Amino acid sequence: MQAGRDYLQKTRRWVIKIGSALLTADGQGLDKSAIDTWVAQIAALRQQGIEVVLVSSGAVAAGLSRLGWSRRPQAIHDLQAAAAVGQMGLIQTWETAFAQHRLHTAQILLVHDDLSNRQRYLNARRTLQTLLALGVIPVVNENDTVATDEIRFGDNDTLGGVVANLIDADLLTILTDQTGLYEQDPRQFPAATLIAQALANDTRLDEYARGPAGSLGRGGMLTKLKAARLAARSGAHTVIAGGRQANVLLDIAAGMEAGTWLQAEQRPVAARKRWLESHLQIRGVLHLDDGAAKVVKQSGRSLLPVGVVRVEGKFGRGEMVSCVDPAGKEIARGLVNYDADEARRIAGLGSGRIAAVLGYHDDDELIHRDNLVLL
Secondary structure: OHHHHHHHOOOOEEEEEEOHHHHOOOOOOOOHHHHHHHHHHHHHHHHOOOEEEEEEOOHHHHHHHHHOOOOOOOOHHHHHHHHHHHHHHHHHHHHHHHHOOOOOEEEEEEOHHHHHOHHHHHHHHHHHHHHHHOOOEEEEEEOOOOOOOOOOOOOHHHHHHHHHHHHOOOEEEEEEOOOOOEOOOOOOOOOOOEOOEEEOOOOOHHHHHOOOOOOOOOOOHHHHHHHHHHHHOOOOEEEEEEOOOOOHHHHHHOOOOOOEEEEOOOOHHHHHHHHHHHHOOEEEEEEEOHHHHHHHHHHOOOEOHHHEEEEEEOOOOOOEEEEEOOOOOEEEEEEOOOOHHHHHHHOOOOHHHHHHHHOOOOOOOOEOHHHEEEO
């Protein structure tokens, strides 16, 4: 793990995710003593020049404790109520703990739809980057009070991976009640071997990660592995480590042995293209003429309105659309700068005519090359 140790000493932007079992002392209410310990370590990381975004589970679990409920309910409205009650105490506890180190915090609540739309994605990205530049610790959680299965991330492990993509993090650190990823479940096999280092995309890890989630959280070790793979798409590495280990975050920063190191293989630029390709739903289709298809496919240049002959579907600005050549073959996907009606009105026209047709002009391109992925 020497390469990992060397890399960790150079990281400057972390996403740290802490699970419900840790935060609530296995369901006994918020563990303020443990929270103070992690906050002290994060404050020390800040002194080292490391920016930190904290992804905090625990709202639902804290709400269950406050309401005196012994089991996680199944009804969505009960879960939303528990989240609303628990979120109050959770964010207050984080704020109080960080204030002892003269650090400001900011609450960020997200659902999947916030990042599916390009404008809201960029807004969230800019807000987080601004907060980091100001030295603030953003505390991110899924907005469980309004989230439904259709718009939720599903678990905060996944949210941690998404946030790592969002802010171009160097490292995703997932603190859990296990000390890392083992070849067998250590709760059933005490002699199980810890996997100290592996490639995040190594499919052999899936079998090791299979197992039930805890009663408080939604994710098990498999969701943590999936989060690592999601983070790897933007070039971020992942460490899965035991949150109860003394000074675990400082040990990780120092490159010491701690948990499981999952290495990203691809470069960040290429990884973002992979995220665009796989993360969002296709909302429409742009049919390109032969010239535009060749320019996009061969050089990866931006798609201009002049090269579009037909627009299908109903989509808004910032949503994902498919680009097909004259033979109907999909050659690219990208985030579109104009909605479907606007795209139909300017299709086949030069960019200089956009303002005259639409009454305004935001972008020359229908899809900018930075938001276009070739297939």
